[in-house]
Amino acid sequence: MKQNYVLEPLGEMKAMYQAYNEEMIELSKKNGKIVLLYGDFPRGAAGELFQKEHPDRIYDVGIAEANLITTAAGLAGGGYLPFTHCHSIFAVGRAYNQIRQNVAFDKLNVKIVLCNSGMLWSFMGGSHQIIEEIAAMRVIPNLVLVSPSDPISTKKMTRAIAEYTGPVALRISAPPVPTVYRDDFPFELGKAVTLTDGSDATIISTGMVLSDALEAADTLAKEGIKVRLLDMHTLKPIDEAAIIKAAKETGAIVTVEDSSILGGLGGAVAEVTAENAPVPVKRVGIKDRFGQSGTVPELKEEYELTARHIVQAVRESVKKK
């Protein structure tokens, strides 16, 4: 029921930004077009390497997110492959029109790294924890939106988006997260990954909350509820076929995201099922509230994003079938 490429027990804790940087170092060995751009943001290991070895392919524009995104667009116009780095809240918030007009409108080959994505970012508080990101970004045409869940999927996703030609926004969460996948797990941009299979209900998760969803699936299995767990690492284009198949074969879906339940993963899944295979869709996520300071476990508890909350949502959904 659990696929063999899912680690049991879970593997080492690592921050997604670190995993991303490790992969960028690998990619830069063969790709001489990569340019790293920052908005007064920590370099990471890749940035430090570029500072030493490719100083003409690394720029920091300071605390100026609009200039960050549009300068990247100009670099793409000049034939290069720019990756921008700043806090997601400020990329999406302060440079929304730039993402939409300077990158997406012309399908320029710019990769926007949404650092410190989502609600689960300790200490920083409500001004920095973004809840509106998935909803705001998926509604921009031509923009691929991706959301890996662990260090291994972060690396595979980083490689995939570098190989894809066109605008991409990549969600990278702040805290260290457990490794869920074996190195060779099946990864394809645009295709949901099945972690566990079952026909009582489906959990569709995106981003770092996958490990909580996996814990929930394990708990439910012990009570005889066999859930299918899908990692929706590509939010746009979303894997409609996997959603429809899950709806038809399991009859109830619970979505999980560290993002608003309005218009995010939950909204996207509900759009697909409503048109193709109507089933109850229960959205676990941030209930239209701003964030606050706290540790990640405290935030999960306060915003009802623990494995326990996911289990409860599945139990209720199964009753509605």
Added chain:
Amino acid sequence: MAHDEKLIQKLTEKAKIIRRDAVEMIKAGDSGWIGGSFSQADIIAALMFHHMKHDPKNPDWEDRDRLIVSKAHCCETVYAAFGEAGYFSKELYKSYGHMGATLQAHTERIVPGIEYSGGSLGQGLSFALGEALAARIDAPKDSSGRPVPRYRVYCIIGDGESNEGQIWEAVMAALHYKVDNLVAILDHNKFQSSGTIEERMNMMPWVDKWKAFAWDTAEINGHDFEAILTALENADRVKGKPHIIIAHTTKCKGVPSFEHKNLHFCKLSDEMYAEALEALK
């Protein structure tokens, strides 16, 4: 040093052609930004028909100089310049602003030669900065190890447009990175959409502001070809900092009876159309 008289005559003629073609476009589209299109027309003529290194037969030539018109609503003289240069057929003019047209109401990259999809003011200078940075990557180095940029980037910005904060983000970054292959040209026609720039949002003193940002700053009459060409050539020579040419212009320059009205976005009545073509004979 004065430029050849024949060159000045040629540019004067080209500027007239692109203004006339712009009038045809605005009539065909039933709307357009005649004022701002005309105030920048001489600068565009100088760039497109003399100063810039480019090849209409080869719009994707990697080392072409770039023209980025950040005030992209003033698209008609931009389209007319690229059409006159031979980037595309002038047949496209009559569908300007129509459903399905290649020539959309604000410039877009789908048009051969056009580098920048504008319409959202204040962003083009950042785009130009990115293109200018790209020119320095993989470039040959001079004797002191500095990259010799593969191409230069010219960016026309508006004075109303300069209200946008992002303009100044690009200004500070271009200075920080000493982007000396970037030339911004301010089409300083003293008007914005809803009134004079002084009434709407007074940004005096202009020249002092740019000098305070430490760009290589020049101030010229934007309708004097001698002055335009000299300023562009000076900008090419100065190393180590980006360049701003503050060009004093007149909105709607070229049709004397239109010049003192704020013809920002307008339809051309049959009378205005005839008046314009008469003035541009």
